[in-house]
Amino acid sequence: NAGVTQTPKFRVLKTGQSMTLLCAQDMNHEYMYWYRQDPGMGLRLIHYSVGEGTTAKGEVPDGYNVSRLKKQNFLLGLESAAPSQTSVYFCASSDRYEQYFGPGTRLTVT
Amino acid sequence: AQKITQTQPGMFVQEKEAVTLDCTYDTSDPSYGLFWYKQPSSGEMIFLIYQGSYDQQNATEGRYSLNFQKARKSANLVISASQLGDSAMYFCAMREVGRDDKIIFGKGTRLHILP
Numbered sequence: 001n002a003g004v005t006q007t008p009k010f011r012v013l014k015t016g017q018s019m020t021l022l023c024a025q026d027m028n029h030e031y032m033y034w035y036r037q038d039p040g041m042g043l044r045l046i047h048y049s050v051g052e053g054t055t056a057k058g059e060v061p062d063g064y065n066v067s068r069l070k071k072q073n074f075l076l077g078l079e080s081a082a083p084s085q086t087s088v089y090f091c092a093s094s095d096r097y098e099q100y101f102g103p104g105t106r107l108t109v110t
Numbered sequence: 111a112q113k114i115t116q117t118q119p120g121m122f123v124q125e126k127e128a129v130t131l132d133c134t135y136d137t138s139d140p141s142y143g144l145f146w147y148k149q150p151s152s153g154e155m156i157f158l159i160y161q162g163s164y165d166q167q168n169a170t171e172g173r174y175s176l177n178f179q180k181a182r183k184s185a186n187l188v189i190s191a192s193q194l195g196d197s198a199m200y201f202c203a204m205r206e207v208g209r210d211d212k213i214i215f216g217k218g219t220r221l222h223i224l225p
Contacts, residue, residue: 045212048213094213
């Protein structure tokens with residue numbers, strides 16, 4: 001039982017490059033979330049999903065896209081990376097009463 | 111719109127003392143849930159405790175308890191008998207259940223336990 005896993009753990013991108021972050025959970029949770037964490041800002045919600053095939057915008061969705069084609073996976077895409085997207089990205093999944101996080105992806109955009 | 115506020119950016123507490131971390135929230139939804147998380151310096155997010163808006167009793171998990179005061183819209187985390195390993199960032203979060211189910215976080219409180 002791996003819980004929530006994220007791929008990759010680290011990545012360096014050049015401005016304008018694209019990439020996809022993969023989140024996978026094995027707890028059969030309906031809800032999945034992508035957050036970014038910047039120093040002094042706490043966690044800010046980018047996008048989330050309340051079930052397979054659904055996605056919704058969070059607090060800071062601009063510059064990101066997501067897809068939830070399978071219940072266990074939630075993908076976060078950056079189409080054209082910008083230095084402002086340098087951050088630590090956390091994926092989480094939840095049922096009604098608990099939320100579990102992946103280990104995070106540290107992304108640097110130069 | 112839902113909102114979470116943690117007013118204590120940092121706290122210093124002597125080991126073995128009890129600690130209260132403040133969290134206030136704002137929502138117009140009658141059905142919501144409140145979460146607390148711990149983030150040690152290693153960076154992982156650890157779920158600690160959950161309180162539902164309709165729960166009659168305050169949630170407890172080991173040394174963690176949630177002081178839920180619905181009328182005041184506060185959900186403070188109490189850590190009893192603090193330990194050096196409790197030094198970490200602590201985040202409060204809220205979900206509006208059944209409305210949109212997004213979970214929004216406060217900015218956190220950094221707790222330092224002194225030996």
